[in-house]
Amino acid sequence: MEKLFFLMFAAVAIASGLAVVTARNPVHSALALIVCLIQVAALFVLLRSPFLAAVQIFIYVGAVMVLFLFVVLILDMRKAVLQAFPPVKKRFVVGVILVLMAQILAFVFVTPMGLSPAGGWEPTVESIGRMLFTKYLFPFEVVSVILLAALVAAIVIAKERR
Amino acid sequence: MVPVTWYIALSAVLFMIGAAGVLTRRNVIVILMSIELMLNSVNINFMAFSYLLGDMTGQIFTIFTITVAAAEVAVALGILIALVRSNKTFNVDEIDALKG
Numbered sequence: 416m417e418k419l420f421f422l423m424f425a426a427v428a429i430a431s432g433l434a435v436v437t438a439r440n441p442v443h444s445a446l447a448l449i450v451c452l453i454q455v456a457a458l459f460v461l462l463r464s465p466f467l468a469a470v471q472i473f474i475y476v477g478a479v480m481v482l483f484l485f486v487v488l489i490l491d492m493r494k495a496v497l498q499a500f501p502p503v504k505k506r507f508v509v510g511v512i513l514v515l516m517a518q519i520l521a522f523v524f525v526t527p528m529g530l531s532p533a534g535g536w537e538p539t540v541e542s543i544g545r546m547l548f549t550k551y552l553f554p555f556e557v558v559s560v561i562l563l564a565a566l567v568a569a570i571v572i573a574k575e576r577r
Numbered sequence: 578m579v580p581v582t583w584y585i586a587l588s589a590v591l592f593m594i595g596a597a598g599v600l601t602r603r604n605v606i607v608i609l610m611s612i613e614l615m616l617n618s619v620n621i622n623f624m625a626f627s628y629l630l631g632d633m634t635g636q637i638f639t640i641f642t643i644t645v646a647a648a649e650v651a652v653a654l655g656i657l658i659a660l661v662r663s664n665k666t667f668n669v670d671e672i673d674a675l676k677g
Contacts, residue, residue, distance in 0.1 A: 421579045425587045432591050432614055436598035441606045444625075448610050453592075455617050458663050461579065462628045467639055471620075474643050479613065479650050486654045487606060490661050508600045523585050528629070536631040546633050547640070554637075555600040565648030569655035575662075 421461055441492055445483045452476050466540050514553035585627035589619035603668050605660075609653055616646045 427450065431477035434447035452475045547555050591614060598611030620639045627635025664672060 417579050421583060428587065429590055429594070432594040435607075435610055435614060436602065438595055441604060441610075442676075444607050444610050448613060452617060455621060458584070458621060459624055462584070462624045464624060464636060467624065467636055468644060470640065473601075474647055475613075479647055482650060482654055483606065483610065486657065490658070490667075492606075492667065505601050509597060512593050512597040512600070515596075516590060516656070519589040519593070522584055523582055523589060528581055534591035536628075538627075538633060538636050542633060543636055543640075546637055551637050554641060558641055560647050561658065562644060565652050569651040571655075572652070573658045 417461060421458070424454045424457045424461070428458070441487045442484070445480060445487060448483075449476055449480045452480065463536070464538050466538065466543060510575075581625050581629045584621055588618040588621040588625070591615075591621070603670060604670055605657055605667050605672070608669065609650065609657075613646065613650070616642060 419568065429446045431451040431454065435444045438444045438447060452471065456468040456471040456476075459465075459471060595611045595613075595615035595618065598614065599608050601612065602608055604650075620642055623635040623639045623642070627633065627639075660672060661667065666672065
């Protein structure tokens with residue numbers, strides 16, 4: 416049953432990922448990326464981490480993708496939409512990517528990995544928070560400073576200069 | 578029970594799709610979205626190994642990755658708006674103001 420759900424989510428994730436890359440209109444790309452991110456959140460639930468799934472949906476789908484859609488709507492993209500893919504080197508790039516993918520998949524499936532996850536492992540909000548504020552307190556503070564810097568930088572850069 | 582290998586294979590496929598998008602597309606916004614796709618495949622990898630090893634560190638790193646990705650998108654879209662305002666183009670091949 417779990418395998419069935421995994422295959423369903425994975426198939427939709429790969430299909431929408433391909434749509435992100437191949438769609439000509441950036442709005443279609445953004446909507447396909449939203450579908451893909453929701454599938455990834457569903458995979459997080461399958462990995463027994465509902466908190467991370469909620470974070471994924473809140474931040475990625477709720478904040479990041481809405482920001483993308485706003486920027487696509489603010490900027491006039493009609494001319495960019497009409498531009499075709501560059502004909503040069505596209506087939507070459509796709510070939511290289513396919514070879515790399517086959518290589519990685521071969522490595523992944525050849526490497527012996529334990530299949531049974533460690534039992535009794537339940538990542539609750541409490542245990543994640545406890546770890547975040549004890550063992551990983553310094554990285555946590557660094558990340559919060561990075562967020563503040565990004566916030567200020569985004570406003571300063573996007574502001575109109577006179 | 579889903580084998581962890583499947584998750585890693587899925588994340589490899591998604592990463593390669595994102596890499597192909599970065600290499601073949603010329604629209605800045607679509608390239609940024611492809612980078613988001615690659616970051617997400619990395620998150621799947623972190624979560625899968627966290628599940629396999631019963632270790633919480635993967636979850637913490639996923640939170641950090643999501644935060645840094647959000648910061649990156651905010652700054653990148655700010656730069657993009659300023660750039661399009663002055664350059665009037667979305668094609669990365671025409672954005673070469675930093676070239677010496």
